[in-house]
Amino acid sequence: MREERSLITINEVAKAAGVSKTTISRYLNGKFEYMSQDTKKRIQSVIEELKYRPSNVAKTLKSNKSGMIGVIIADIGSQFSSILLKGIGDVCEAHGYQVMIANVDNDPRKEREYIESLLDNRVEGIIVNTTGYNDDFLVEINETRVPIVLADRTMKELKIDSVATNNYNMTFTTIEYLVEKGYKNIAFFTEPPMKNSARHLRRQGYLDAMKNLLNVSAEDLIYTIDSTDKKTTIKAIEEFNNRYKNKLKAIFTVNGVTLLNVLQGIQECHYKIPEDFYVCGYEDWGWARLAYSEIPVITQHSYEVGVESAKMLIKRINSKGKGKPKYKELEAKLVTGSSNKS
Amino acid sequence: MREERSLITINEVAKAAGVSKTTISRYLNGKFEYMSQDTKKRIQSVIEELKYRPSNVAKTLKSNKSGMIGVIIADIGSQFSSILLKGIGDVCEAHGYQVMIANVDNDPRKEREYIESLLDNRVEGIIVNTTGYNDDFLVEINETRVPIVLADRTMKELKIDSVATNNYNMTFTTIEYLVEKGYKNIAFFTEPPMKNSARHLRRQGYLDAMKNLLNVSAEDLIYTIDSTDKKTTIKAIEEFNNRYKNKLKAIFTVNGVTLLNVLQGIQECHYKIPEDFYVCGYEDWGWARLAYSEIPVITQHSYEVGVESAKMLIKRINSKGKGKPKYKELEAKLVTGSSNKS
DNA sequence: TTGTAGGCGTTATCAT
DNA sequence: ATGATAACGCCTACAA
Secondary structure, three states: OOOOOOOOOHHHHHHHHOOOHHHHHHHHOOOOOOOOHHHHHHHHHHHHHHOOOOOHHHHHHHHOOOOEEEEEEOOOOOHHHHHHHHHHHHHHHHOOOEEEEEEOOOOHHHHHHHHHHHHHOOOOEEEEEOOOOOHHHHHHHHHHOOOEEEEOOOOOOOOOEEEEEOHHHHHHHHHHHHHHOOOOEEEEEEOOOOOOHHHHHHHHHHHHHHHHHHOOOOHHHEEEOOOOOHHHHHHHHHHHHHHOOOOOEEEEEOOHHHHHHHHHHHHHOOOOOOOOOEEEEEEOOOOHHHHOOOOOEEEOOHHHHHHHHHHHHHHHHHOOOOOOOOEEEEOOEEEOOOOEEO | OOOOOOOOOHHHHHHHHOOOHHHHHHHHOOOOOOOOHHHHHHHHHHHHHHOOOOOHHHHHHHHOOOOEEEEEEOOOOOHHHHHHHHHHHHHHHHOOOEEEEEEOOOOHHHHHHHHHHHHHOOOOEEEEEOOOOOHHHHHHHHHHOOOEEEEOOOOOOOOOEEEEEOHHHHHHHHHHHHHHOOOOEEEEEEOOOOOOHHHHHHHHHHHHHHHHHHOOOOHHHEEEOOOOOHHHHHHHHHHHHHHOOOOOEEEEEOOHHHHHHHHHHHHHOOOOOOOOOEEEEEEOOOOHHHHOOOOOEEEOOHHHHHHHHHHHHHHHHHOOOOOOOOEEEEOOEEEOOOOEEO
16 A cells, blocks of 8 residues: 655755755755755756655754654643643644644653653653643753743742643632622532642632631532542532531532533532532633523633743743743633623 | 753763664664673663663654654544544553644644644654545545544545544434424534535434435525634524424534534523423533433544544554555444433 | 664755 | 765664
8 A cells, every 4th residue: 555665855856956965955944045046946846846845854863953842731631621732733833833742641650751752752842731740850851951831730939931820819719709699618629639730729729718708717628529430529519518508508619620520410419509509610611601601610711821831932942941930820710690800 | 041961872872881882772672682681781771870762853764663643633622632632642652652633723724734744754644533625635645655544534435544433323313313202393503614524424314314204305404603603603593493483493413512502592592492492412521411401412432433543543554554444433322311322 | 792884864064 | 056975863784
């Protein structure tokens, strides 16, 4: 099926055009300063005729510039990730970079392996949506190899360029909104692991809001579910319910997956929204308010996170990594029944 | 920030270990047959000490085997795509392949460009979720360059390995289900373009079911919406509604995005489900039945499509492309209120 | 059991 | 204006 005839190389183009491969190389790289119109045209037509395409592999070997940017995605299954990737892809494409994506399934070991592998292929920079367990490793790569930008999930200290949304404030604001509506018993539903900085900040925003606004130490109102095991969600819902029987209750969900799980769980237990539980939280897909239009959701601009990460990385690549790490925060938005806060 | 000291190469490892680079190369490729335990150990420790990693670029240039598989995704924004990618990624990883993903935003020109670019990087095979406008090009690549597998969206003639779900039958079955429930006025909501084979087959399944079961030529019951412009959906809903005022009506949606749009549109127009419109159709995300538990949805196994595509591609790579194009069809599932058909 | 040398397809440095 | 040649880092006959 496949032809065994090997591909056209710069040598055959040179031969066909009756010039040396140096000249072809010059042509390919747009160095026309001293090139006669004649050879220029000849080369162009030969290239078209032979359908010659330069090998990026050879070019990379020689120049150590692959024109590729690597992306590490903690969990490609989430909608957040796909939109992030779209943002990254659009910017990289506009700048002539190819994108290599690696999905690491929230596994820190895979994260390290894939980064090594991207480096083996000489990517010029890496955007990392990190699992959160490779901080030292990432810092080392960033300092000794290629620039890194952390997308959405950051590190405690700002040692690497980062782009994220205002997780802490947004969560605080939303709890405030609930308190204003008269809710006092507010649970925080989340997923492990808490190394994820976005989750962690949201958790902290929740805890601080509960403390400051209601003077409640809410650690034991944090329920950790396993999104792959429905039972864990249902158990958590029942537990929370038993604790505040016949009282006004609200649930804040840490992300879209959790929100989906909580809504499904509530439905399965035949509870009612918002009578039994008022529900709100982070979400990205646009289905939650369709399902229950009264649910306030925090929508993140994952596309913009992607865009900004890519821009930051390319800037860093062009400046050869000089300068202090930068941090860019994007605003999320609370979409409620009638109005929007941001 | 970045060190300028160049990377460790096979030469420096050889020097440090006191052997020639040939021996190092042998070590790297597991050719231990004639290697003394002593040098073997020495090499191992030198490699660890120097943290040497072979350049995949050089390896690829020499061998024309990059260990990479390319993936072309028509629209990475859809949930279908992310799950598909996960399936592909898992299989490729298990076989030691790296995955390079390119999102082409439903643009046939980009599809061609990215495929060229993947080839420039010597990917060993490509999984294509095609826009549908590059059939000849894809066939040529498949025949002269590297194996291709079409995922989810196929071509009319089977000239390339393909994996898809039973779109036609599943749609037919679902219309049948609606007819049995007493619905006669059934609209088909879809998105352009119809080159997309999955959409096309669903449309055909719809038309044939309408003809065979109700003896209706339903061409003018096909409404094409633009998922980026809400007004088009609302206009279509109103049109359909005006046409069958006070009659039992059902809407079948061609995919998850359309379903989301239709549900949102119905909500905005303050119509009721299922009183004003009975709604059902394709969906992947798991939210539809959460929103309206009575909505029957066809769930595709996009993860499996990814898995099968990758397996098929790797098989083809290993057999050097010999043999006739294969077609694998996976079963989708209709999830209704109580029971499941498949 | 190990080493030498040439080549993979480019680019860059000198020449001319 | 264009060419010859050496490198980039690895693999692989062929030698030893």
